[in-house]
Amino acid sequence: MKEIYQYLFGPVPSRRLGRSLGIDLTPFxxxxxxxxxxxxxxxxxxATDRKEFVPFDDVCSEFDRWLTTDGTADYITxxxxxxxxLYSRLGELVDFIKARTDIPVIILSNGTLLQHPEVQQETARADIVKVSLSAWNDESFKTINRPAPDLSFGELLSGERDFRAMFSGQLWVEVFLMEGINAELRHVQQLAEIVAKIQPDKIHLNTAVRPPAEAIAKPVAREKLEGFCRYFTPTAEVIASFDPVQPDRGNEVEGEELVSLLQRHPSTATQLADLFGVETTAIHTALAPFLRKEALHTDIRDGEVYYK
Ligand code: SF4
Incomplete structure (x- = not known):
């Protein structure tokens, strides 16, 4: 039986990153x-205060257990x-991992703390850093990202630009577009102008293909997103998962493994089946006990049932 960890999840198959082992350092x-x-x-x-939310030593020992019992992934994310x-020992943890494996480390960040030199230094220990930027001024920042009160759009932008200047690894920017909020051409052109100043190595366009926090976040059609790619420098790529990944894994799937993933990525049974390469009936069977004891919940969006 596959070991289920508290702070590690996956490795999750992904079209761009192959098999990615996730590390989760903040409480939900x-x-x-x-x-x-x-x-x-x-x-x-x-909040913006940094803490050791989960015990550093416990994360390290989980990682060491994973290395000795599995240890294969294309990325550690x-x-x-x-x-x-927000995890106060992030830099130490990246060093710990890089001392044990050559698997590239990615940090997915909203970029808000990169205005602080110590956070820049810690984050820069990763091989790839992906930051997000979906607003173009204070007003859109407050509408879309609803930041902690001590944050401003200007500081977010200057933090991401300063980080680019000192970081020699790959810097990617993700722009999240939503119909009716920031997906008109004039918004995209403003975003493209701002993102260009960050000088990223890659730009990803995403949209609300999974259930969002607020129903106002509507997905942008794939063709429209693809049409926006050329406005960005370098040319952006669409990463929204309109199509499933289809690895072949027989019909075996562990309920705990699915729940660990669903806590971070709400998904339909069909998406899970495609992701894990199994029949949807295997997904329903594996999830049923967790639904019965209310460890999982469902959310209906556009007529589809998402588990979370
Ligand atoms: S998408 Fe969610 S986790 Fe990511 S920055 Fe926004 S609120 Fe935070």
């Missing part, structure tokens, strides 16, 4: 943003139940 759901599009739901602890740079 602590973030410096409360984005209307967040697939984790509304932020319950909106800091992401999960909130903003990873």
């Amino acid at each position: 759901k602590r973030c410096s943003f409360d984005c209307v599009f967040c697939q984790l739901g509304c932020t319950t602890h909106l 800091f992401a999960g139940s909130g903003e990873p740079t």
Whole structure:
């Protein structure tokens, strides 16, 4: 039986990153943003203070156990139940991992703490850092990201630009577009102009294909997103998962493994079946006990049932 960890999840198959092992360092759901599009739901602890939310030594020992019992992934990704740079020992943890494996480390961040030199230094120990930018001024920042009160759009932008200047690894920017909010051409052109100043190596366009925190976050059609790519420098790519990944894994799937993933990525049974390469009946069977004991819940969106 596959071991289920408290702070590690996956490795999750992904079209761009192959098999990615997730590391989750924040309690659900602590973030410096409360984005209307967040697939984790509304932020319950909106804050910018950094802490050792989960015991550093416990995360390290889970990682060592994973290395000796599995140890195969294409990437190790800091992401999960909130903003990873809020973890006060992030830099130490990246060093710990890089001393043990050559698997590249990615940090997925909203970029808000990169205005602080010590957070820049810690984050820069990763091989790839992906930051988000979906607003173009203070007003859109407050509407879309609903930041902690001590944050401003100007500081977010200057933090991301300063980080680019000192970081020699790959910097990616994700722009999240929503119909009726920031998906008109004039918005995209403003976003493209701002993102270009950050000088990222890659730009990803995403949209609300999974249930968002707020119903106002509507998805943008794939063709429209693809049409926006050329406005960005370098040319953006669409990463929204309109199509499923289809690895072949027989018909075996562990309920605990699914729940661990669903806590961070709400999904339909069909999406899970495609992701894990099994029949949807295997997903329903594996999830049923967790639904009965209310460890899982459902959310209906556009006529589809999402588990979370
Ligand atoms: S999308 Fe990311 S940055 Fe925004 S609230 Fe959710 S976890 Fe925080």
